[in-house]
Structures are given as C-alpha cells and as structure tokens.
Amino acid sequence: MRRALLVAVLILLFALPALPVPEFWITQLNYIGMFSLVALGLVLLTGIGGLTSFGQAAFVGIGAYATALLTTRYGLSPWLGLVVGLAVTVVVALVLALLTLRMSGHYLPLATICWALSLNFTMANMEFLGKYDGLLGVPALSIFGFSLREGRGIYLLIWAIAVLAALGVRNLLDSRPGRAIRALNGATTMAEAMGVSTFRYKVIIFVVAAMLACISGWLFAHVQRTVNPSPFGLKMGIEYLFMAVVGGVGTVGGAFVGAAVFKVIEDQLKELLPALLGGSGNYEIIVLGIVLVLIIKYAPKGLWPYVASRFPAAPRARSTAERLSAGAKPQPGELLLDVDKVRKEFGGLVAVNDVSFQIRAGEIVGLIGPNGAGKSTTFNLVSGVLSLTRGAVSFRGGRVSGLPSREIARRGMSRTFQHVKMIADMTVLENVTLGSYLRGSSGTARAMLRLDRAEELRLFAEAEVQLERIGMAAQMHELAGNLALGPQRLMEIARALCSDPALLLLDEPAAGLRLKEKQALAEVLRQLKREGMSILLVEHDMEFVMGLTDRIVVMEFGTKLIEGTPDEVQASPAVMAAYLGTEH
Numbered sequence: 308m309r310r311a312l313l314v315a316v317l318i319l320l321f322a323l324p325a326l327p328v329p330e331f332w333i334t335q336l337n338y339i340g341m342f343s344l345v346a347l348g349l350v351l352l353t354g355i356g357g358l359t360s361f362g363q364a365a366f367v368g369i370g371a372y373a374t375a376l377l378t379t380r381y382g383l384s385p386w387l388g389l390v391v392g393l394a395v396t397v398v399v400a401l402v403l404a405l406l407t408l409r410m411s412g413h414y415l416p417l418a419t420i421c422w423a424l425s426l427n428f429t430m431a432n433m434e435f436l437g438k439y440d441g442l443l444g445v446p447a448l449s450i451f452g453f454s455l456r457e458g459r460g461i462y463l464l465i466w467a468i469a470v471l472a473a474l475g476v477r478n479l480l481d482s483r484p485g486r487a488i489r490a491l492n493g494a495t496t497m498a499e500a501m502g503v504s505t506f507r508y509k510v511i512i513f514v515v516a517a518m519l520a521c522i523s524g525w526l527f528a529h530v531q532r533t534v535n536p537s538p539f540g541l542k543m544g545i546e547y548l549f550m551a552v553v554g555g556v557g558t559v560g561g562a563f564v565g566a567a568v569f570k571v572i573e574d575q576l577k578e579l580l581p582a583l584l585g586g587s588g589n590y591e592i593i594v595l596g597i598v599l600v601l602i603i604k605y606a607p608k609g610l611w612p613y614v615a616s617r618f619p620a621a622p623r624a625r626s627t628a629e630r631l632s633a634g635a636k637p638q639p640g641e642l643l644l645d646v647d648k649v650r651k652e653f654g655g656l657v658a659v660n661d662v663s664f665q666i667r668a669g670e671i672v673g674l675i676g677p678n679g680a681g682k683s684t685t686f687n688l689v690s691g692v693l694s695l696t697r698g699a700v701s702f703r704g705g706r707v708s709g710l711p712s713r714e715i716a717r718r719g720m721s722r723t724f725q726h727v728k729m730i731a732d733m734t735v736l737e738n739v740t741l742g743s744y745l746r747g748s749s750g751t752a753r754a755m756l757r758l759d760r761a762e763e764l765r766l767f768a769e770a771e772v773q774l775e776r777i778g779m780a781a782q783m784h785e786l787a788g789n790l791a792l793g794p795q796r797l798m799e800i801a802r803a804l805c806s807d808p809a810l811l812l813l814d815e816p817a818a819g820l821r822l823k824e825k826q827a828l829a830e831v832l833r834q835l836k837r838e839g840m841s842i843l844l845v846e847h848d849m850e851f852v853m854g855l856t857d858r859i860v861v862m863e864f865g866t867k868l869i870e871g872t873p874d875e876v877q878a879s880p881a882v883m884a885a886y887l888g889t890e891h
C-alpha cells in the first residue's frame with residue numbers, strides 16, 4: 308500500500324509539467340524541490356543527528372556563487388560549477404565541522420549562527436563576487452543540448468535530484484552507518500562502546516547536509532539567473548530549519564512536507580494579509596512564527612508522522628543470509644583481563660581505590676558490593692567509558708587503558724549498561740544489529756547507493772540468531788522504547804553478543820527481570836560459558852551471582868574487600884558486615 312502510493316505520487320510528480328498546470332505552480336514546485344534538498348540535509352543533521360544548524364543557507368550560497376562566478380566571469384560550464392561548488396563546500400564544511408562539532412548544548416547552534424553570518428558577510432564584501440549586487444547574467448542550464456531555460460524544463464532536473472537525494476538519505480538511515488548516525492542524538496556512549504566513532508559520523512552528516520545545500524544553491528543560481536547575498540543569510544538559515552521542524556525534522560518525508568507548507572503558506576499570505584490588513588508589512592512572518600510555535604507545542608515531531616502513521620511499513624522480512632562467521636576465541640585458562648591497581652577520583656571522592664583482579668578465558672567473574680561501592684565505575688574504567696586516574700588495564704596481552712571505548716570494543720570486549728542505553732525509536736532488531744557494527748564494513752557512500760544489501764542481510768541474520776538465543780524472537784520488530792525494562796536489558800545482552808566478544812561485561816543484567824526471565828538468562832549465560840565465553844558480571848541479586856560465577860570480587864567504599872569462590876565469599880564475615888552495614 309505504502310509503496311503503491313509512493314509510486315503513484317512519483318508518477319504524478321514527474322507527469323505534472325506535461326499537464327495543464329499553471330506556470331505559477333510549476334515555479335512554486337521548483338522552489339519547493341530546491342528547499343527540500345536543504346531541509347533533507349537538516350533531517351540528517353538536526354532531526355537524526357541532533358546537531359542544530361542555523362547556517363545551511365550559507366552552503367546554499369557557496370553552491371550558487373561557485374557556479375555563478377565560473378559561468379559569468381570565466382565562461383565555464385555550469386556542470387563544472389557544480390563540481391567546484393561541491394569541492395569548496397566539502398572543504399569549508401570539513402573545516403567548520405572540525406572547529407565546531409565537538410561543541411555541545413547551545414554552543415553548537417550559536418557557532419552555526421557565527422559562521423553563517425561570517426560566510427554571508429564574506430560573500431557580500433568580496434569585490435570579485437559583486438558585493439551586495441552579486442553576479443548577474445547566470446546562464447540557464449542545458450542537458451544534452453536541451454535548454455532548461457523554462458520553469459517546466461528545470462522542474463524535471465530539480466525533482467529528479469530531490470527524489471534521488473531523498474532515496475539516498477533514506478537508504479543511508481537504513482544501513483550500518485545509518486544505525487550509527489541514529490545513535491548520535493543521545494546514545495553516543497553506547498555507540499562508542501559498540502565500536503562507532505561518533506565524531507566521524509557527526510562530520511559525515513555535516514558534510515552531506517552541506518553538499519545537499521550546495522546542490523540546491525547551484526540549481527537556485529540557474530533558476531534565478533542571478534545571485535546576490537540576501538537569500539543566503541541567517542534569516543533564510545532559520546527558515547530552512549523552520550521547514551524541517553514543521554514537516555518532521557526526523558523524517559525524510561518531513562523535508563518535503565515542510566518545504567511545501569512553508570512555500571505555499573508564505574506566498575499565499577504575502578498576497579492575502581496586506582490585502583486584508585492594509586499596508587505592506589511582512590505579516591506572513593508573524594503568522595509563520597505562530598505556526599511554528601503551535602507545531603512545536605502540539606506536534607513536536609512535525610506533520611509527516613501524521614501522514615506516515617496512516618500507512619504503516621511492513622516489518623522487515625526474516626533474513627535468509629548466512630550469519631557472520633565468528634572470530635578465534637582465546638584458549639581456556641589464558642589470561643584475558645588484567646586490572647592492575649585501577650583508581651578513579653571524582654574531585655575529592657575516590658570512587659575506585661587501587662583495585663586489582665584478573666579474569667581468565669572461560670571464567671564467569673562476579674563483581675559485587677553494596678550501593679555506591681564503585682562497581683559500575685570499575686566497569687566503566689575497564690571498558691574505556693571513563694578514563695583512569697591511575698593504574699592499568701590489559702586485555703588479551705595488550706594494554707587498553709587510555710584507549711577510547713570503541714578501540715577496546717575492537718579488541719573483543721563488549722558490554723551492557725546499568726541504565727539501559729538504546730535508540731528508543733528503532734526496532735529491537737535494529738538496536739541489536741548495531742552491536743555487529745565492527746563486523747561489517749559498508750560506509751556512507753555504499754549505503755546511500757544501496758550497494759550494502761548482502762552485508763546488511765548477514766548483519767541482520769546475526770542479530771536474529773542472538774535475539775532468538777536470548778528468547779526475544781517474538782519482540783524483534785517492536786520499537787525498543789516500547790519494551791519493559793527487563794526485555795530491554797536482554798536486548799542489550801543480545802546487542803553485546805552480536806559483536807562476537809571474547810569478554811562480555813554485564814552491568815546488572817538481571818535487574819528488573821521476572822523470576823522466569825532470570826532463570827532463562829542464567830541458562831543463556833551458562834550456555835555462553837560452555838561455548839568458551841568469559842563474563843564479568845555486576846549484579847545485586849545474590850542468588851543469581853552465587854549460582855553462576857566461578858569467582859567473585861567484593862568491593863566496598865571503592866576498595867576490593869575480598870576475592871574468592873562463591874562459597875568463600877558467602878562464608879566471609881567481612882562481606883556479611885559490608886552488606887549488613889556492621890563493623891568488621
């Protein structure tokens with residue numbers, strides 16, 4: 308149904324110029340197509356990646372000025388203008404990304420305002436760019452000798468590019484890099500622990516969004532046939548963001564709906580309001596401002612989700628591909644993890660105080676202790692989520708302390724989190740597939756061109772196997788955010804298993820599980836142990852820990868109290884006292 312409707316819309320879209328549609332509406336649609344390209348970039352950057360930019364109009368300007376300059380001053384081909392515009396955009400975007408994308412909170416949007424203003428003033432003050440008058444006499448585009456001088460001619464090119472860009476962005480979001488990109492908005496710690504370089508993906512979406520804006524600018528220059536700085540200022544940057552938010556900033560369809568709503572409302576109101584109210588004020592801006600506030604308040608996800616919810620997508624078909632092949636496992640008994648006097652201070656608080664322990668291949672080791680003993684901090688130090696104040700961690704014979712968590716993940720350590728970390732609006736299956744990130748290799752370009760399908764099927768096949776193993780096959784197509792806490796924890800374990808780890812770090816895996824789920828989990832962990840998996844387990848449920856582990860490390864007040872077999876620990880008066888809060 309969804310697909311048939313999409314095909315019908317596309318047929319109508321490309322048949323329009325042949326129908327008796329007034330020129331005015333063709334022109335409107337041309338602008339909607341060009342605006343949609345910029346809004347698509349914002350969907351990726353702001354809606355999915357969580358990086359708010361007010362500066363996209365500046366990249367539209369770079370695309371427009373590059374082609375205008377080369378065609379009017381040097382008589383070169385507009386197609387060369389596109390290539391040069393894209394090259395300049397990539398360089399400028401890379402420099403800006405490296406300077407600003409490590410900023411967080413309100414600093415990043417402020418930085419985008421700064422560089423948007425700077426680029427716009429640069430365009431307006433360069434003698435060779437015609438200062439505020441800009442460049443006149445930009446030629447019309449032509450393809451294979453056909454001039455695209457008329458609105459109907461360039462319409463097909465604009466919409467062909469817009470539709471291809473939408474397909475590319477949609478393909479990207481449904482891919483290995485896409486899952487990493489979808490983690491950027493609030494799940495970066497988890498993504499890093501799965502081996503993702505989140506900064507790299509921030510730079511990638513920033514550059515892709517800038518390139519889409521540049522292409523829009525290139526088209527704009529050849530539609531307007533003249534360029535000057537005013538359409539590339541901060542006001543337009545804000546309006547592009549407005550379009551994305553109104554349409555649905557996290558959705559590809561939203562970019563088109565937002566651009567259409569904006570353009571149509573703006574143009575109609577420009578005529579209507581002065582006629583109604585008298586005078587010649589820019590009344591439409593006031594109305595658009597009110598519309599935006601109402602949308603943010605009553606439909607914060609924008610208009611598109613209302614349309615899309617009427618046409619739900621079919622669940623992903625079961626993967627028929629072979630699952631991924633597993634890597635070599637360490638020999639049983641081999642020293643796997645060596646934690647040597649690790650220490651973590653938070654200001655004056657010593658959360659972990661020179662703690663040492665080891666794990667050998669094939670062991671399940673428990674890390675227990677009362678609340679606030681330092682277990683999760685130790686976990687975070689071992690997995691690279693926190694940096695050490697002192698001490699060393701070695702894994703499989705190599706020192707890993709000081710490495711980022713993604714590098715430690717690459718060496719075969721995978722973890723779950725005390726507070727579940729996931730992408731709530733992705734399905735369970737997609738969340739779990741993110742765990743196999745390091746076992747795939749498809750990059751952004753392959754994903755956008757849909758050349759990654761064979762690898763994708765294998766990644767999904769692996770995730771399906773892990774979900775089945777953990778008893779969650781029936782829930783794999785549900786949104787992760789809709790699950791109860793217990794299944795969410797199980798989903799994290801399946802995700803960690805997807806990375807084919809040599810050591811599994813589980814932070815309170817049984818918390819929130821019902822008795823039957825706990826028993827099933829214990830059986831899964833025993834099965835993993837039989838397969839040679841080594842596990843470090845933080846857990847409060849004593850029965851669960853005692854029945855499962857080979858050895859237990861007990862912590863209290865950041866210090867290792869004792870280490871021994873479950874029987875030794877249970878018999879220890881010091882442990883009893885630590886749990887009961889009495890002197891020992």
Ligand SMILES: Nc1ncnc2c1ncn2[C@@H]1O[C@H](COP(=O)(O)OP(=O)(O)OP(=O)(O)O)[C@@H](O)[C@H]1O
Pocket residue numbers: 653656658676677678679680681682683684685725
């Ligand atoms: N980021 C942080 N900044 C400051 N203090 C912290 C931070 N993280 C943990 N702490 C403190 O370090 C100590 C150890 O905390 P941690 O979470 O490691 O304990 P835990 O044994 O895992 O406890 P629980 O079983 O309650 O999760 C606590 O006093 C905690 O308040």
